Amino acid sequence: MTRRPHRFLRRAVLSLALPMLLFVLLVATGHAQSSAFDRPPAPVTNVALKDAPDDAGGAITISWTLSPDDAGGAMDVIGYDVRRSTSPDGPFQTVKSVPRGSSEAADETDLDSDVNYFYRVVVKDAKGEAPSVVAGPVQAKVQWFNLGRLNTLIATIIYITLLLYFIFHAKKGKKLFIRRLAGLDALDEAVGRATEMGKPILYVPGISQISDVATIASINILSGVARTVAEYNTRVIVPNYDPIVMTVAQEVVREGFLAAGKPDAYDEHDVFYVTTNQFAFVAAVDGIMVREKPATNLFIGMFFAESLILAETGASTGAIQIAGTDAVAQIPFFIAACDYTLIGEELYAASAYLSRAPLLLGSLKGQDWMKICLIGCIAVGVVTLLFGIESFRDFFETPLMIFRQ
Amino acid sequence: MKFLFFLLQMDRRIVFVLVALAVVAPLIMPLNLPIVVGDKVRRLYDAIDQLPARSRPVLVSVDYDPSTVPELQPMTLAVLRHCFSKEIPVIVTTMFPTGAGLARDAMETVAKEYPNLSYGTDYAYMGYKPGYSLVILGIGENFQATYPSDGYGTPSSKLPILKNVKNYDDIAIMVDFTASAAYEVWIMFAHQKYGCKVGAGVTAVMASDAYPYLNSGQLEGLLGGLSGAAEYEKLIGAPGTATIGMDAQSIAHILIIVLIILGNVAYFATRRHREPAQTATPQQGGSA
Amino acid sequence: MMRRQVPLLICFVAGIVMLSQNFIPPLTWVYQQALEWARIISAIALFIGLISLVRVHTMKLKRKAANYRYSYVTLFALCYMIIAGFLTKYGLFVKLHAGCDTGSAWEWIVTALEKALNFQEIFLNVQIPIQATMFSLLAFYIASAAFRAFKARTFEATLLLIAAMIVMLGRVPLGQMIPGVKEITVWILDVPNTAAKRGIMIGVGLGMASTSLKIMLGIERTYLGMKD
Numbered sequence: 001m002t003r004r005p006h007r008f009l010r011r012a013v014l015s016l017a018l019p020m021l022l023f024v025l026l027v028a029t030g031h032a033q034s035s036a037f038d039r040p041p042a043p044v045t046n047v048a049l050k051d052a053p054d055d056a057g058g059a060i061t062i063s064w065t066l067s068p069d070d071a072g073g074a075m076d077v078i079g080y081d082v083r084r085s086t087s088p089d090g091p092f093q094t095v096k097s098v099p100r101g102s103s104e105a106a107d108e109t110d111l112d113s114d115v116n117y118f119y120r121v122v123v124k125d126a127k128g129e130a131p132s133v134v135a136g137p138v139q140a141k142v143q144w145f146n147l148g149r150l151n152t153l154i155a156t157i158i159y160i161t162l163l164l165y166f167i168f169h170a171k172k173g174k175k176l177f178i179r180r181l182a183g184l185d186a187l188d189e190a191v192g193r194a195t196e197m198g199k200p201i202l203y204v205p206g207i208s209q210i211s212d213v214a215t216i217a218s219i220n221i222l223s224g225v226a227r228t229v230a231e232y233n234t235r236v237i238v239p240n241y242d243p244i245v246m247t248v249a250q251e252v253v254r255e256g257f258l259a260a261g262k263p264d265a266y267d268e269h270d271v272f273y274v275t276t277n278q279f280a281f282v283a284a285v286d287g288i289m290v291r292e293k294p295a296t297n298l299f300i301g302m303f304f305a306e307s308l309i310l311a312e313t314g315a316s317t318g319a320i321q322i323a324g325t326d327a328v329a330q331i332p333f334f335i336a337a338c339d340y341t342l343i344g345e346e347l348y349a350a351s352a353y354l355s356r357a358p359l360l361l362g363s364l365k366g367q368d369w370m371k372i373c374l375i376g377c378i379a380v381g382v383v384t385l386l387f388g389i390e391s392f393r394d395f396f397e398t399p400l401m402i403f404r405q
Numbered sequence: 406m407k408f409l410f411f412l413l414q415m416d417r418r419i420v421f422v423l424v425a426l427a428v429v430a431p432l433i434m435p436l437n438l439p440i441v442v443g444d445k446v447r448r449l450y451d452a453i454d455q456l457p458a459r460s461r462p463v464l465v466s467v468d469y470d471p472s473t474v475p476e477l478q479p480m481t482l483a484v485l486r487h488c489f490s491k492e493i494p495v496i497v498t499t500m501f502p503t504g505a506g507l508a509r510d511a512m513e514t515v516a517k518e519y520p521n522l523s524y525g526t527d528y529a530y531m532g533y534k535p536g537y538s539l540v541i542l543g544i545g546e547n548f549q550a551t552y553p554s555d556g557y558g559t560p561s562s563k564l565p566i567l568k569n570v571k572n573y574d575d576i577a578i579m580v581d582f583t584a585s586a587a588y589e590v591w592i593m594f595a596h597q598k599y600g601c602k603v604g605a606g607v608t609a610v611m612a613s614d615a616y617p618y619l620n621s622g623q624l625e626g627l628l629g630g631l632s633g634a635a636e637y638e639k640l641i642g643a644p645g646t647a648t649i650g651m652d653a654q655s656i657a658h659i660l661i662i663v664l665i666i667l668g669n670v671a672y673f674a675t676r677r678h679r680e681p682a683q684t685a686t687p688q689q690g691g692s693a
Numbered sequence: 694m695m696r697r698q699v700p701l702l703i704c705f706v707a708g709i710v711m712l713s714q715n716f717i718p719p720l721t722w723v724y725q726q727a728l729e730w731a732r733i734i735s736a737i738a739l740f741i742g743l744i745s746l747v748r749v750h751t752m753k754l755k756r757k758a759a760n761y762r763y764s765y766v767t768l769f770a771l772c773y774m775i776i777a778g779f780l781t782k783y784g785l786f787v788k789l790h791a792g793c794d795t796g797s798a799w800e801w802i803v804t805a806l807e808k809a810l811n812f813q814e815i816f817l818n819v820q821i822p823i824q825a826t827m828f829s830l831l832a833f834y835i836a837s838a839a840f841r842a843f844k845a846r847t848f849e850a851t852l853l854l855i856a857a858m859i860v861m862l863g864r865v866p867l868g869q870m871i872p873g874v875k876e877i878t879v880w881i882l883d884v885p886n887t888a889a890k891r892g893i894m895i896g897v898g899l900g901m902a903s904t905s906l907k908i909m910l911g912i913e914r915t916y917l918g919m920k921d
Binding site: 054055056057142143144145146149152153156159160163167209211213214216217219220223224240242243244246247252269272273274275276277278279280282283287291305308309311312313315326328331333335336337343344345347348349351355357359360363364366367370371374 | 712715716717718719720721722731734735738739741742743745746748749752759760763823824827828830831834835837838839841842843890893894895896897899900901902903904905906907908910912913915
């Protein structure tokens, strides 16, 4: 009996408490929803300003802690405006807008170096916006050295020193060994063959601009070829893809004929411009090969997808073909369709090989030593990392760390 | 033996006819070979697929010329169809003068299939702008200053799709289709400097050059050659010219393999009967 | 003397400045400026190229050299595209259309001319098929070159031959049906192929840098048409 009022009370409390709890929950969640979607978002905090590193001034990096209402882009924040002023009291102007979830922006808009700037990051949602506290002052500074490229500078200095050392070493008259490059040895023979057959030589200096080092290397080889051709009284046809390369090629071939003592034999119309359209150029050169049937074809310089079309057409006309390129993807095509191919750096060694000038040979030696250094670094890096030792890899970060601090 | 000698001295025009047959026959009688989707293609698909409708626009750059249309246009169309079907806004541009006509043609072709989407709101064509890397950098600073008008001459300020596009921050992902190293310039500037996600579609020959960028995370995904396009077509469930082309490519590859084997059999079987001088040219002596 | 020394001096100074701008941020404007100059120079050079092209072909026509009739085609195509480009760009046909009556003979002529000289149409229907055809020749040439040159003469050549066959199979659906082929293809492309490419690229990079230095120092001067 004594339990009855107790049970009744419990039921009454429960029957009242459940709806009340539901009500509280509803109100609470409703409130939570309204707090997230109906009022302006909470402002961002910890706005930090920093001069952008390694630049010529005129840039400031702004970073902040996201607004609690952003939640990494999951809630209703639309984005952030970065506003800038030269005074802490404003007026502030928007210089950059970034989407929600972003906690960093770089300001590069009409920014003067060595001027005090103040920033404010404004968080926005559909209902309104909330500015952060003003941060600053900060100044954009000119950096006179790009620390991010310190390692590159060190490697460049090492390489230049090696090259200069071996160049001057060679100047003293030390004889240097250079391995045989069959493709270049065959050049004389190829020109001779053309002379015997009374047919011209075709020289294609690639389809790139003069700013491409491969094109310059090709022009160097053309210079030697022109001289030999002039000596043998043969004709050289040089179709060009780029008009600037054409003017340089004309000059080089003219000089080659001059050096051979036969300036009158040079015909300017043999070094001509075709078109700056890849496959139209190929069609024209293929046409020359089929009609003129040159005894020797030289494809030296930068080539792209047209390499095999040129080389196979040349092969079908029965010409001796020598190719040279540093375009890695095209090397296999040339190897398959040409008699000789200069692979990658052999193209750059050609000038030294042909002229045997001691200074040029010296630079090759320097190049080899640098390559040994690089191979050594790669090998040591691989082995140490295989054994879980990271200090060798970290060693390359050291100069950067020292100077940054 | 006679046949082997014939093989050895076979006129290359016979090879050409065989290749032509191998390519044309499957186009007339499709084999419908199954296409296996690779990881590299799926990554680009996922990057676009996860974007919601009416999201930030996808920037598509058509950086190729007419020569590579058969290989690259199908992938451009596939990616455009993917965006259009999901109502993801698309901005089409090109850094190549000869790409202008192709970019416009690709966009207009796909747009016709989606009459519910309208020009200016859901897609826009910005045309060709000279300057290449300067244009890519310019987009990072101010999109509308770089492109004051679209490819048809309409002021950019009148296009609703560009209203919220200030720079790369407002681009969801950019996809570059190219047969050159153009995608590297996009990586260098749009990704490295401005943090824009970059995907690429390149010719089969170029694909292996792009792998290092994929492994380093600088590329979101990669479509390589016709097979890449066919895989993307499979993912969006819209088989196009690439899927048809894959049958032809399969047969052509098999033909080349058979030819190489026959060439080798003929070469070795007739070796004793040939003159030593006839064997090979200098370089071919040592390499495959 | 001046003819030789001045270009070499310009080359040296320009080289040093361009090298320095890599490491000195305030000098990057020089690079930007150089890019601008390069664009101006190449635009002017295009005219020089055009003059060269026209001269070579008019000479051929004058001399009635072998196959001179092709030169007519080249010169005609050159003029045709220039005219079509200008007319399309400046909207001449739109203006002409506005000035003629509907259904008149004049309108018919204008429409016909517009179609014949429409740059986009010529581009889509002439240039694209021609260029795509040229590129497609690769498929035929790869087959004939492979047939002729791919011989298992040595151990290395055999290895290459097998790798090539696996990759060719692994790139197409028919080959991918064979278990393991796709995986081996990916491995060949990702590992040995990338390694070899990187090796060549390092050599090429060093060669480029060394050639550039030689040019800057005036050791390599054949590109100027000078003896070394």
